[in-house]
Amino acid sequence: MSFTKVKVYSFFLLCTILWIQPVAGQKKKKQKEASTTPPSVSVTERKTGPKAYKDVVTGKAQTSKGLFTVHKVEDKYYFEIPDSLFNRDFMAITRISKTATDLGYGGEQANRQVLRWERGPENKVFLRVPLFINVSTDTIQPISQAVKNSNMDPLAAAFDIKAIRKDTAVVIDVTDFFKVDNQIFSLTPLAKQMYKITALQTDRSYIESIRSFPINTEVRTIKTFGVTPPTPSMGPSPSPIPSVNLPGGSAAGVITLELNTSMILLPKVPMKKRLFDPRVGFFANGYTVYDDASQRTDRQTFAVRWRLEAKNTADIEKQKQGQLIEPKKPIIFYIDPATPTKWRKYLKQGVEDWQAAFEKAGWKNAILAKDFPAGDTASLEDARYSVIRYFASGIENAYGPNVHDPRSGEIIESHIGWYHNVMNLLRKWYMIQGAAVDARARKPKFDDELMGELIRFVSSHEVGHTLGLRHNFGASSATPVEKLRDKAFIAKNGHTSSIMDYARFNYVAQPEDGITDLFPRIGDYDMWAIEWGYKPIYETKSEEEDKVALNKLYKDKAEKNRRLYFLTETNAYDPRAQSEDLSDNAMTASDYGIKNLKRIVPNLVNWTKEEAETYESLTEIYNEVVGQYRRYIGHVTKNVGGIYETPKTFDQEGVVYETTPKAIQKQAVTWLNKQVFETPTWLLDPQVLSRIRPDQGVEALRVIHETTINNLFDNNRLQRLIETSVSNTNAYALDELFTDVQKGIWSELASRKPIDNFRRNLQKIYVEKMNAIINPPSGPSMAGMSFSFPNTVASPTPDVKKSDIISMARGGLTELRTQIKAAIPGTTDKMSRYHLQDVLTRIDRALDPK
Structure with a gap:
């Protein structure tokens, strides 16, 4: 007998014992019940059933007709639900109309859920929550029963039928339902945990109004919740969910919200789906589909978009x-x-x-x-x-x-x-990306016209999301870098092919180029994406036929037009898909960007000054300059170990994954050696620093250097260099990265020049990073684990102890130790000599820890 059968048999035996046991003690139980059971009531008294319609919806009723007819009778609210709306899906969207301080903002969405009314036994109406996780393509197929058996949707609430209107509608009392705290119409459990919200205070919670309209019913309630008072901080919270202390909770122990739930009827026949295509960036929804004819489970994913239909x-x-x-x-x-x-x-x-x-x-x-x-x-x-x-x-x-x-x-x-x-x-x-070119940006407060243009750009971007469009972080990489300085090209095309990219403003344009249009606009890709998502396909009968037609449209219009490509915002290794970058060459674009920052920094004091104001604005803008510089570093670094990912279907030529060319990767490392590891003194303007901070930027620059080194020598990046070198002898290899970086960071060993404070810190950072690679901390390994978004492929996390990464780091440090030993005798600068002696000791410990 198998283990499973034993379990089943034992369960059956247990049930039998539990069933028989009351019979054995039946006499004793009856004697006990004799003294505790209340007097019996008749069936008629026990089951009163629905009343006459006129006895529930009286002449005093205030009625609002619409999706669900709403009756208010004194302090009671009733829904009259017609039979035609049973088993129809509707959506409940709950928004916070008015909120407590620090608990979001009035108008934000708190919850949404698809719901369905169902008639139940014993004069009940149930409110079910359909989940749409696993579905069958046809309810007649045998497999549909298997899907139902394993995916029963929860019943969220039950209501007694109070009256029936001429067999066409039922009346239920919803007063207590909306007065209490129901999860489907309230803040989410996660939000409550985050804000330390506890039980509903029923004496301070009530229904403000319920109104009905042709396709929707609106329920507005006032809800008061208890709040756990703040406790003195004793260090980091052990909870993975950060909490927020609400002022109302601190002052009164409670918070009060005004919530509005819109219940809107969904179409009886759902809109024809447009199946998702990873080559066009739409938000998507989906579920697992089961079909008798299929030999596997299928994931059906479809684009999110508005319904546009012809009038006739x-x-x-x-x-x-x-x-x-x-x-x-x-x-x-x-x-x-x-x-x-x-x-x-x-x-x-x-x-x-x-x-x-x-x-x-x-x-x-x-x-x-x-x-x-x-x-x-x-x-x-x-x-x-x-x-x-x-x-x-x-x-x-x-x-x-x-x-x-x-x-x-x-x-x-x-x-x-x-x-x-x-x-x-x-x-x-706009000041840090455009002020070198646009004089309107050289003041602490912009004119309304300029600010209006900026608002218009952001409005277009956000509207694009509401139309279903995702970020296209690859759009800007379709523009050749020198075209960003071409006035005629920019006037015709803009600096990026999509407003859905985070391309912001044209920071590459130089003052001598005469370009005044630095803003992104709705571009070629956006036009194409809307066409893909919203152009009707009249000649097809199914979603699969639509998919074939759209594939042909893609191949005809977009396959050979780089400006129409979509590259996901979630790709960790494609340097063409980046936030805040411009052009097809991050190194050249960043050089131009830094040239403009060098023009901006010396003017920051004048451009931010306001009478009787402190240097708060100067501090804010200078920090943005530093942030922009760090973005350039990130854009360049992503090219090292980069892998291009271009989504394709079987009927397209070429591969999906390609290694970033060796020349580009070497250019990236050369750029880092020049623009980062050689001290960027332009960033440390004394006229600025002396007004906003007590230090001279030594520690701030150390943080930039350390972040860059850690990012550049990230284990995933190093593993990608190993992977791409296996089958391609012309790829940029792991040993070349170590050699190129080490040569740049330790150039003083050959030149015998004094090593300044910034470079000494940088060199210590390098040695400590190599030590961390060679001697990784003990603890649970994340090797082999990967995390990815839908429709993306994550690179594997390497186990460095079983790869060439440690070997390369050890070999590099060994060579560096030899070079330092040779350089110390010829080093005359005292601090440089002390520094080299120190790092030599650190290298010895790293190579031979005891």
Whole structure:
């Protein structure tokens, strides 16, 4: 008998014993119950059942008709649910209308969930939560039963039917349901844990209003929660989830929120899916699909996008003939009335800049921006409205999410979050990237016109996300570096092919180039992506046929046009896919960028000064200069050990993975030796440092050097150099990296020049890093583990003890020890000699630890 059978038999025997045991003690149990059981009641008294409709929905009822007809009778709220809406999917989107201080911002999404009403036994109505994780392609297939058996969706709530309206609708009491704290309509458990939120305070929680509209019902509640008071800090929290102490919790022990839940009906027939293509950057949703005819489980992934449809058959024919038509329902973004008036037109322009892209897909007036409608009937939290919400916040950011139907990817609505202080971020970015060329950026406060242009650019970027577009970090690498200085090229094409790239501003342009347009714009890739996602395909009958048609479209339009390529924002090893970079050559582009920073730094005192103000703005901008310089270092470093990844299908020529050419990798190391390891004294301007900090930048530069060395000699990068050298004798090899870097960092050993303070620190960092490679700390190994985002492939994490990495580091240090010993006798500078003697001792310990 197998172990499994023993378990089953034992379980059956246990059940039998448990079933028989009460019978043995039946007499004793009856005697006990005789003294405790209340007087019996009749079946009629026990099961009252639904009342007459007029007895529940009385003449006093205040009724709001819509998706679910809502009746308010005195202090009770009732939903009248028609039979036609049972087993229909609807989405509940909960937003925080008004929030406690430091708990997000009014208008932000707190929760969303697909729900479904179901009739149950004993006059019950259940609220089920469908999960859409595993599905079958056809409910008639036998395998669909297996899927159901292993994926039963939870019942989130149960309601007694209070009345039935002429057999066409049922009435349920939802008062207590919405007054209490339900997970599906509340803050997430993770948010509660983070903010130390405890139990709902029912005496201070109530329903403010429930209103119904044709396709949605809006529930607004006031919820008061207890908060765990802050405790004195005793060092780092052991919890992996950081917590936030809320001022309301500290002052009153509770916080109060206003929540609005929009329940919006999802289409009875889901929108036709457009299957995801890794060559075009759309957000995606998906689930595992089971089919009788399949020989494996399949993951169906589909793009997230809005539903655009023709108004009638005549328009379809016009569109087939190449004419532009207006959609039945355009995409409309409303401007939050809380938005300062002078910025509204720029936000609108950012929305409607996308109209040109939709025209490429066959639509006119497909996306519009409007002021929010006035009147008491309109609510910013109403799921029928997509809104650009303006937050009074010190956060330097904006974001563009969307709420979509998980069955099809259809976007239902979106609330773009716009933080007031994003303008400060834009000011800093544009000053350090554009002030060398654009005189308008050389002041502490920008003119409204310039700030408006910056707002418009960010608005367009965030709207792109709400249309389903991901970041395309490879777009800027399609522009040859010298074209960034070509005025005619920039006027026609801009400096990047996609506004969805983090390409920011053209920092490569030099003052003598005469280029004044430094802004990104909706480019060739954006036009192509919208065409791929939104151009109707009328001649096909299935999603798989659409996939074939879209593949042909890709090969016809995008395969040979580098400006239409999409490279993911999650790739750790492709130097073409980077945030904040420009051009096809990071080294040359960064040289130009540093030339402009060298022009900017000496002017920072004058460009940031304001009467009666401290040097806070100067400090802020100088730190941005340092940050920009560090970005350049990161852009260059990613070329070392780089591997190009170009998504392709079987019917395309060429490979997916290619090693970054050796010449480019050597150029990157040469750049690091020149622009980083040779002390960047231009960054240490005494006129600036003497006004903002007590030090002279020695430690700050040490941090930059240490970060660069650690990044350059990261084990994953070193392993990639080993991997790419195995089959390609012309690849940049591991030993070349060690030799090139060591030669640059230790150049004084050959020249016999004095080693200054900055270089001494750098050389110590190098020796300590080699020591760390040779003598890795003991502890659990992460070798062989990898972490990746969907549709990406992560490189393996090496076990350095079983690779050439330690061998190479040991060999390099051994050679370096010989060179240092030879150099010490000829070193006349005292600090240089002490330094070399010190590092020699460190090398000895590293090579022979005892």
